[in-house]
Amino acid sequence: MSEVMDIKYAAAATFDSAKDLYDAAGKVREKGYKNWECFSPIPVHGLDAQMGYPRSKVPRFTLAGGFTGFFTGMLIVWFMNEFDYPLIVGGKPYFSPIYPFPVFYELTILFAAFGTLFGMFFLNRLPQHNHPVFEHPDFGRTGDDQYMIVIEVEDPLFDDEETLSFLESVGGESVQIIREPID
Amino acid sequence: MSQDVNQSASTSSISTKLIAGAILGLSVGLIGLFQGLQSGDKAPFLGWLWGCSFWLSIAIGMLMLIMIFRVFNSRWSPVVRRQQEHALSAFPWLALCFVPLLLVAWLGKDHSGILWSWVNPESNTVEVSSVISVADDVLHQKKAGYLNLNFFTIRLIGYFAIFCGISHWLRKVSFSQDKDGDPNWTHLGTKVSAIGIPAAALALTFGAFDLFMSLEYQWFSTMYGVWFFASGMRAALAVTILVCLYLVSTGSLKGLFKQAHKYDLACLSLTFTIFWAYVSFSQYFLIYSANIPEETFWYTIREINPNTGEISGWFWVSMGLIFGHFFFPFLYLLFYRNKVDSPKLIFIVCWILAFHLLDLYWNIIPGREIVPGAFVGFEAREVFGSHLFWGIFTLIGVGCLSAWAVVRSFQSGVAEIVPIRDPRILDSINHHE
Numbered sequence: 001m002s003e004v005m006d007i008k009y010a011a012a013a014t015f016d017s018a019k020d021l022y023d024a025a026g027k028v029r030e031k032g033y034k035n036w037e038c039f040s041p042i043p044v045h046g047l048d049a050q051m052g053y054p055r056s057k058v059p060r061f062t063l064a065g066g067f068t069g070f071f072t073g074m075l076i077v078w079f080m081n082e083f084d085y086p087l088i089v090g091g092k093p094y095f096s097p098i099y100p101f102p103v104f105y106e107l108t109i110l111f112a113a114f115g116t117l118f119g120m121f122f123l124n125r126l127p128q129h130n131h132p133v134f135e136h137p138d139f140g141r142t143g144d145d146q147y148m149i150v151i152e153v154e155d156p157l158f159d160d161e162e163t164l165s166f167l168e169s170v171g172g173e174s175v176q177i178i179r180e181p182i183d
Numbered sequence: 184m185s186q187d188v189n190q191s192a193s194t195s196s197i198s199t200k201l202i203a204g205a206i207l208g209l210s211v212g213l214i215g216l217f218q219g220l221q222s223g224d225k226a227p228f229l230g231w232l233w234g235c236s237f238w239l240s241i242a243i244g245m246l247m248l249i250m251i252f253r254v255f256n257s258r259w260s261p262v263v264r265r266q267q268e269h270a271l272s273a274f275p276w277l278a279l280c281f282v283p284l285l286l287v288a289w290l291g292k293d294h295s296g297i298l299w300s301w302v303n304p305e306s307n308t309v310e311v312s313s314v315i316s317v318a319d320d321v322l323h324q325k326k327a328g329y330l331n332l333n334f335f336t337i338r339l340i341g342y343f344a345i346f347c348g349i350s351h352w353l354r355k356v357s358f359s360q361d362k363d364g365d366p367n368w369t370h371l372g373t374k375v376s377a378i379g380i381p382a383a384a385l386a387l388t389f390g391a392f393d394l395f396m397s398l399e400y401q402w403f404s405t406m407y408g409v410w411f412f413a414s415g416m417r418a419a420l421a422v423t424i425l426v427c428l429y430l431v432s433t434g435s436l437k438g439l440f441k442q443a444h445k446y447d448l449a450c451l452s453l454t455f456t457i458f459w460a461y462v463s464f465s466q467y468f469l470i471y472s473a474n475i476p477e478e479t480f481w482y483t484i485r486e487i488n489p490n491t492g493e494i495s496g497w498f499w500v501s502m503g504l505i506f507g508h509f510f511f512p513f514l515y516l517l518f519y520r521n522k523v524d525s526p527k528l529i530f531i532v533c534w535i536l537a538f539h540l541l542d543l544y545w546n547i548i549p550g551r552e553i554v555p556g557a558f559v560g561f562e563a564r565e566v567f568g569s570h571l572f573w574g575i576f577t578l579i580g581v582g583c584l585s586a587w588a589v590v591r592s593f594q595s596g597v598a599e600i601v602p603i604r605d606p607r608i609l610d611s612i613n614h615h616e
Contacts, residue, residue: 045615055519063517091474098471101464 006179009132010152011163013172014141018044021147024170025050028149031166035155039133039142058119065115066108073100073107132180150178198594201587208234208580209280215573216283220294225552226570228284228298232394233547233570234577235280237418237540238585240411242277243387244419245270246346247412249353250376250383258610259447261602262439266426267419268357271350272592273585278343280581281394285339288332301330301400307553308401311476312560314553322401322477330400338393342386349379357605358597364604387412395547402481406466410546413459418539420452421532428525435600442523443614449522452532456516460509484549484563496566500545508538544574 015021018040025038029052038047074097081087082095092099121127133139133150142148149172151163160177167175212234215227245267252260288295288302296303296317304318317323323330352375360368388408396407404410424445430436470478483489485497512535521527548570551561564570602608 059517059519090472092472098468101468 006181007132008153009135009178009180010150011158011167011175012133012136012148012150012178013167013170013175014138015147015149015172018042018147020171021149022047022050024149024172027170028151031157033151033155033157035152035158037133037150037152039139039148039150041143041145041147057123058116061115061119061122062112063115065119066112068115069107069109069111070104072111073104076107077103132178135180136176136178138174198587198590201583201590204583205580205587208576208578208583210580212573212577212580213283215569215576216287219297219573220287220291223294223297224569225297225550226568227573228287229398229548229550230570230572230574231284231577232298232398233543233574234579235277235581236394236543236547237578238273238280238581239277240415240539240543241418241422242270242273242585243346243383243412244415244417245423246274246350246353246383247380247387247416248419248423250349250379253353253372253376254380256373256607258607259444259614261605261607261611262436262614263423263427263444263448263611265357265598265600265602266430266436267423268354268598269592270419270422270426270589271354273588274343274347274350276584276588277581278347280584281339281343285336289336295332299335299397299400301326301397302332302335309551309553309559309561310401312558314555314560320401326400330397335393338389342390345379345382345386349375349383353379357602360604361599361602366606369606384408384412387415398547399481399550401477403478404466404470404481406462406469409462410459410466413455413462414539414542416455417452417459417535420448420455421535421539424448424452424528424532428529430600439601439612441614443616444611445525445528446519446523446616447614449516449528452535453513453516453522456509456512456535460513463504463509480551484551485545489551489561489563490558495563497545497549497563500541500566504538504542504545508535508542512538540578544571 013024015024021038021040022044025047028036029050036051038044038051040047077100078095081089081100086094088094090099097104136148136150138146139148149167151158151167157163164175164177212227212231216231219225219227249264249267249271252264284298287297288299291297291303293303293305296306300306300308301317301323304316304323306317307314308317308320308323309315310320310322328334353372356368356372356375359365388411391408391411395411396402396404427436427440427444427448431440467482470482480489485501486495487493487498488495512531515521515531521531548564548566550564552564553560554562601612605611
């Protein structure tokens with residue numbers, strides 16, 4: 001049994017212009033597909049709205065990180081200066097929200113930045129060293145002069161023949177199935 | 184045609200109402216000043232200063248925003264900038280509103296130091312709970328080279344000359360471009376702004392020192408000018424948002440002022456909310472840490488009754504500023520929906536304006552009133568008093584006067600609703616998030 005095994009990953013179609021991609025993306029969204037993606041060499045303004053993307057959830061991680069940082073700072077100062085080892089410094093109270101405020105807000109910023117960075121990694125499922133879409137022979141050109149729509153097999157509406165013909169009907173070229181080889 | 188007639192009729196009635204409001208408010212304010220001068224009561228003067236400062240801070244914020252947009256050659260701003268340029272027409276009238284205070288300083292004889300005690304070296308002040316004359320106060324002697332009436336008058340004229348001069352040029356540059364479309368106006372505007380930013384920054388900094396900080400001349404804070412700048416920017420952004428949304432609702436800016444403009448202005452509001460807190464807190468923090476009586480008294484009279492040590496009404500105003508002027512707007516403006524949904528945005532910018540008014544009140548009104556027999560020689564001025572009464576009339580009067588000048592500029596036809604020939608206008612109209 002030396003034959004190459006592979007997994008069907010998605011259906012892909014290429015487009016020649018940003019406008020074609022934009023129009024096709026609208027049709028894909030209207031058709032009701034959920035697990036799909038657009039690839040473009042340039043930022044296409046309004047494409048995320050056209051694809052029906054909600055706003056990013058990263059800010060929630062930022063906010064959570066910020067609050068964590070703020071209260072961590074408070075806890076550090078309270079624990080060290082009021083609870084564990086009370087020490088008078090500069091005639092100030094053991095604990096007060098005023099003199100250590102720089103600590104609170106530095107930690108707020110630090111943890112908010114961590115929240116943002118790692119939240120983004122988490123939501124994007126990074127790090128990811130390989131991606132099945134790289135198997136497409138024209139994928140490299142989506143960094144140059146080609147646009148691409150990829151509809152994943154996981155999508156509930158996915159159907160081998162129907163999805164391929166749908167991609168052709170919205171103006172896609174070189175429509176094909178992407179397969180991910182496994183050793 | 185009939186619509187035009189209706190519109191011009193309604194705008195002239197707005198102008199009439201504003202003029203009436205200005206005359207009413209300023210007359211009552213002036214009566215207050217006159218009475219105060221007769222009886223030696225400082226309250227109407229503080230009220231007058233408070234009422235003027237609110238509108239002045241907004242105009243200064245507008246001026247700074249326009250110049251910042253210009254030096255950064257920002258693409259999204261021209262649609263917004265035009266509305267702010269109209270607001271600059273209030274400056275000469277605001278200058279006029281400060282004339283009564285200057286006249287009293289020059290012609291008030293015994294009461295010339297009624298508002299700024301250092302104006303009259305004969306007037307009394309407090310040093311370590313004993314009453315002395317200003318001339319005997321070493322803290323005044325050391326500052327007399329700066330805090331004297333001649334130099335003060337020259338400076339005050341200088342500040343308003345800077346504000347009015349830059350405003351004149353910014354308006355001329357922008358409005359002339361509407362007519363001939365020459366891109367050189369944009370270059371000139373950038374140059375005016377590049378010179379104007381440091382000039383206006385110095386004017387507003389020293390203006391805040393002279394008008395507000397010198398009320399208690401013993402006290403000093405190098406942060407004070409930055410505080411005034413930050414406050415003015417917040418207020419100006421709030422008014423800009425309100426004006427733009429109003430013009431969208433009347434149809435003038437419909438389709439031109441987009442969600443992305445709203446979002447960016449709201450983001451700037453958030454930025455300056457944080458900046459205001461940073462500056463205000465830093466000022467407090469440094470004085471708190473250093474703990475020098477010369478500086479701390481300024482905060483003490485805003486927290487406690489200096490004679491009894493009990494918490495005073497100002498404590499609650501101070502807390503109100505921390506939570507109402509920073510924490511609430513900060514947390515509120517973090518959320519995207521609150522920045523782009525007009526009713527939610529209108530709510531928070533009105534909130535910010537209200538607290539900005541309170542912030543100025545908190546900065547201007549509290550002071551030490553010499554009371555013979557008091558434990559520390561003085562009493563801290565109360566939160567509520569006739570200063571509030573007179574202040575509200577001045578606030579309305581100066582507000583109506585400024586609004587009248589701005590409405591007149593809008594209606595004069597001196598400029599299009601947006602700068603149609605600005606090289607950046609298409610970028611601005613097509614602005615998106």
